Amino acid sequence: MKRKIALITGATSGIGAGCARRFAQGGYDVIVTARRNELLQALKTELEDAGVRVLTLCFDVRDREATRQAIETLPADWQAVDVLVNNAGLARGLEPEYEGSFDDWDEMIDTNIKGLLNVTRFVVPGMVQRNSGHIINIGSVAGDAAYAGGNVYCATKSAVKAITDGLRIDVAHTRIRVTNLKPGLVETNFSNIRFHGDDARADKVYEGIQPLTGNDIADVAFFAASAPEHVQIAEVLVLATHQANGTVVHREA
Ligand code: NDP
Ligand code: 8X3
Numbered sequence: 001m002k003r004k005i006a007l008i009t010g011a012t013s014g015i016g017a018g019c020a021r022r023f024a025q026g027g028y029d030v031i032v033t034a035r036r037n038e039l040l041q042a043l044k045t046e047l048e049d050a051g052v053r054v055l056t057l058c059f060d061v062r063d064r065e066a067t068r069q070a071i072e073t074l075p076a077d078w079q080a081v082d083v084l085v086n087n088a089g090l091a092r093g094l095e096p097e098y099e100g101s102f103d104d105w106d107e108m109i110d111t112n113i114k115g116l117l118n119v120t121r122f123v124v125p126g127m128v129q130r131n132s133g134h135i136i137n138i139g140s141v142a143g144d145a146a147y148a149g150g151n152v153y154c155a156t157k158s159a160v161k162a163i164t165d166g167l168r169i170d171v172a173h174t175r176i177r178v179t180n181l182k183p184g185l186v187e188t189n190f191s192n193i194r195f196h197g198d199d200a201r202a203d204k205v206y207e208g209i210q211p212l213t214g215n216d217i218a219d220v221a222f223f224a225a226s227a228p229e230h231v232q233i234a235e236v237l238v239l240a241t242h243q244a245n246g247t248v249v250h251r252e253a
Pocket of ligand 2: 139140141142150183184185186246
């Protein structure tokens with residue numbers, strides 16, 4: 001039987017790296033993408049040592065032409081992507097909207113919205129042609145409601161919800177499934193990036209609570225992909241046990 005192929009964006013860290021490992025462990029060949037090639041190569045070596053077929057694609061999802069080039073020139077035996085995990089993304093800053101950085105806003109909008117759309121636009125036509133596939137977009141609890149300082153990041157994740165719902169409508173006549181997977185607090189490089197390398201501030205985000213891990217989210221993504229073909233897990237919110245929503249977190253002293 002032909003092995004399935006999963007393409008995971010943002011696979012050099014956190015949730016994306018977890019997904020690469022989980023799908024690989026679950027019998028998929030994996031296409032791993034991100035901008036940091038040395039980390040992609042290390043992941044490739046690790047997974048290949050475990051007997052997995054791996055293809056690396058180094059590109060920035062904000063660069064539409066590079067994205068097109070990477071996906072349209074996939075080797076023939078890698079073209080039939082079964083699962084796309086649109087994970088590459090980031091938050092920048094936590095300032096009030098009236099003091100936000102234009103550069104931070106552009107980076108979030110260009111990556112989380114336009115980048116996700118770029119990858120979708122080049123991968124999904126093949127799925128439609130094959131009448132088969134699964135797109136798992138990594139949204140967020142932040143897309144459910146704004147929180148203090150979340151403004152533009154929350155807006156990008158609300159956009160992921162609308163884009164995911166829209167795609168699900170547009171492929172309803174096919175066998176393609178579309179999932180919005182919305183994590184809460186996951187300890188990855190997310191907060192280090194959000195606070196521009198202020199690691200002490202990043203650590204505080206996860207103080208007093210056991211956060212989720214990238215592997216926890218990967219397990220849910222793999223579960224959604226493994227559901228029977230007639231079952232479409234359309235949306236799933238995954239929170240740490242002591243997190244109730246985007247603003248209510250119980251922290252132990
Ligand atoms: P990490 O910072 O650990 O990982 C982000 C990944 O995205 C990296 O592999 C990075 O790779 C990649 N990436 C970022 N920008 C680009 C780009 N322009 N082009 C290609 N790849 C890019 O964070 P997480 O794992 O936490 O984040 C993954 C996703 O999960 C994001 O969409 C985030 O919004 C979402 N999320 C995270 C939560 C959390 O609490 N951590 C909660 C809810 C959602 P590289 O730098 O090598 O390009
Ligand atoms: C990441 C979760 O709550 O830090 O999307 O925005 S949160």
